[in-house]
Amino acid sequence: MKNQSVTNNIDWITILIYTVLVLIGWMTIYSASLPKETTSIFDIGQIYGKQILFIIFSIPLIIVLLTLDAKIYDKYALVFYGIGLLLLAGLFVAGKTIKGQTNWYSFGGFSLQPSEFAKIGTALILSKFLSDVQINLKNTNHQLIAFGIICLPVFLIMMQPDAGSAMIFASLFLVLYREGLPGWYLATGAIAIVLFLLALLVKPQYIVLFTLIIILAQFFLTRRAFRNPILSTIIFIVITGFVFSVDFVYENVLESHQKDRINVLFDKNVDQQAEGYNLNQSMIAIGSGGWFGKGYLEGTQTKGGFVPEQHTDYIFTTVGEEWGFVGGLVVIGLFVTLLLRIIYLAERQKSKFSRTYGYCVAAILFMHFFVNITMLIKLFPTIGVPLPFFSYGGSSLWAFTILLFIFIKMDANKVNEW
């Protein structure tokens, strides 16, 4: 019964959503990069022409992925991870530096962004590690190993530096939680983020005072058994230290463009012609879409090229402008359906390896989707990450295709597993 026709067990729903997203993505790229004189859609001198090429090349890629034995991912997970790390490290030798960032290999007319591919290897090795029956995430040593797996590529990516891509790896903590990591890790992380943002908005003294009130209330209003003066004191000291260090981090650690992005988010003396330009134009494009948008190829902001990088990280602004609220809802709906479908498929996997990998795929895709869209509508600081399957670019399209289709293959193969 082994390796019977793959097509029978493939989850066609996932593939359908993938296909629709890629096609809508291409249509949007076409609109966003349309030159004055229309040429053939296959004109590889144009952005949309190249993207069509990328899409076409992903077809054999998909066929290969679906044909390969699913076992190899388990078996060679370390190899994939290693290749990913090597590629990242290699950037410091052979990478191309653009605007101070060394994110790309460039050979001839073709570029490759290894951080996109490193996610795949990391997801595989993490799944492999967690699927080992002896591994228990309650165990501190095992936790450290898991963190190490994630942090190694993050470290290399931060060196490029590319904060956006690095941030995506944070989503893998959600996978660790699913596989048994104690909840307070996530809780601590969430509280730290909230405190960080609060500290930027209001004076740290107020936050400390507020924290003190909460802790004292907890201490005096709860039953004696829940009182722990030492823990309460430690928490208070840590929070105080954290809150006061935010200012220091903000002033001394963050780069000026990162500070700008946070200022823009909070409307702190923003020049709409300088650091505020991108976000302002992005909001204008989306905001002017109304219910049904201005119509395909009719977006005035898109045509006028007001939104920078509109075919890559800002591609959703074209959706918002030309298809309006309803169109945006459709695209978001497709993403959410895809994400929930992957989680659903992951949960029904028999092997822990496949399940964990599926979770990694969902978490990584979600993080991209979330960060990419929220930064356009002033809910999140501007961080350059592509919208999966949508944004222009061969590296990201192929990386996401590989990431997804490995899982589809695993899912199709589950009947063969024991």
Added chain:
Amino acid sequence: MRKVLLPIIIIAATLIIVARLFYLQILDDSYIKKSDNNAIKIKYDYPERGYIYDRHGKLMVANQPSYDIMVTPNEMKDIDTLQLCSLLNISKEYFIEKVKKAHVYSPRLPSVFLPQLNKREFAAFQEKIRRFKGFDIVKRSLRDYQTNAGANVFGYIQQVNDVIIKNNPYYKSGDLIGKQGVEQMYEDILRGVKGVKYIQKDRFNREIGSFKEGIYDTIAIQGQDITLSLDMELQKYGEALMFEKRGGIVAIEPKTGEILALVTAPSYDPAILVGRERSKNYTRMYNDSISKPLYDRGLLAEYPPGSPFKILTGLIGLQEEVIDENTTFICHHGFSYGRGAFMKCHDSGPSKLHDGIFKSCNTYFANTFKLTIDKYPKPQYGLDAWSNHLKSFGLGDFLGYDLPPGKKGHVPTSKFYKRFYPNGGWRSSTIISNSIGQGEISMTPIQLANMMATVANEGYYYTPHVIKKIEGHVIDKKFRTKHYTTIDKQYFKPVIDGLFDVYNLGTARSLKVEGIEICGKTGTAENFAKINGVRTQLTDHSIFVAFAPRHDPKIAIAVFVENGYWGARWAGPITSLMIEKYLKGKVTQTAREEYMLTHGLKAEYDKVISGQPFKINQSYVP
């Protein structure tokens, strides 16, 4: 929990994103405007304003090209300010202020930098415009006047101000709009409709084609020409006759209600409100609170009508049947209407209505008025019956002509006197001054002229108007409708006979015109002004009303000359000259014409503001 956390986060995040998108795209519509500001450039094509002709088809107001220099602050780059200023002959301060103002209006849209250059200035600047990035030239059409008279009737055009832009989306910064006169009243017709072109811009503000293939673009519609009822020759002549005088002349064709001349004095040459000197000239005239050249006295000045009002007192007396043609009152150089109260009169002896009119006997009309009021059981009823008659002549209210609405004048009613005598106690004798056009009654010159038109028509009038013809339009129905008064036709004849004899036997004996039978009435109205806060009596206003010819009247006219003393001294001669000019086309009374064209009341006006004590109503002839 471990299984559902990721789905919960995904769904929660999605809801937040969708809510945010809903807010941005649906609830907050400011982005649509911002988007249009960004990407759409609107270019206007200004149509030429319609021409204005006089009743004989003579062109009065045409157009000339003018050029506005516009500035778009965001596009300004490497400007040699010094060169620009010297080229345009402006100061550095002007430059800075204008650019600042333009920036406030919109950094991306053009604002007027320097308006109304003439052809020569334009040519000089155009040679060098390439050096001044962000500056642009827009061609507009300005008025080109073929006459130096009629400024008050035409009005003028000016740039729209912020209030207009806010209230009427048609107008954009730098657009022109008619103000005052027919320019204002027929703005929509004269203006036409400007054409609009929507152009897609890119982020470098370059034009990259028409927006949506031009489906929203429109072509300009030319303004329409209008023909006024004004007789340009008469208007010009009237203005000339008002040499160094203040006041107004209103001439109406009784049969149609068409205004033949509407003179206010002092006036100005309409051409001075065109071009770059416009604002300077306008400010100067606006601030001239003494001679008030921008104040259209024909429509706005409310004067006590004086003796011409006796016509109405007589007509009402006849209609109320308190007198008839033969009723006789005896005058003792005046009329005693109460203990110690006496109204002087230059007349004496018995008078019938006919004599009363041509002799302008105060006693006669005081008696008539008294009888009218006292006919009713209470003076309130009598007064209200009386004021209703007056209102049927269009008094005490806006006449409804097609010029800026002017003033209502005043017709006292019982309600009015109740304010002064809350407990009653007023009687006909208390308000007797009204009988001779003094007291609480006031009228504008156009109301007086319309009164004469009504008398000429023996009982009806058409709402006075200056429009004669608009191509493709019918003029307003109210200008084609007879308004009947409450006075029956038969009562007009004796009054008209009296008015005719004003020229034969009465106060205007010296003002006859060879070959024209004129019916008229002199007036001399007491008036007061506040000088340094003290109510001071000034020299009487000289008033004259008339219509001619007696049979089949062609012109009704009212002339007011402020502080001109006797009606026959200034207003009377001007009336005769105007009537002859209109009916014969030329003037035979050359000595009188010569005098009126060269003599005025400058000395009279000057003494009031001299700060020195002065005498009034001096009988010298200046």
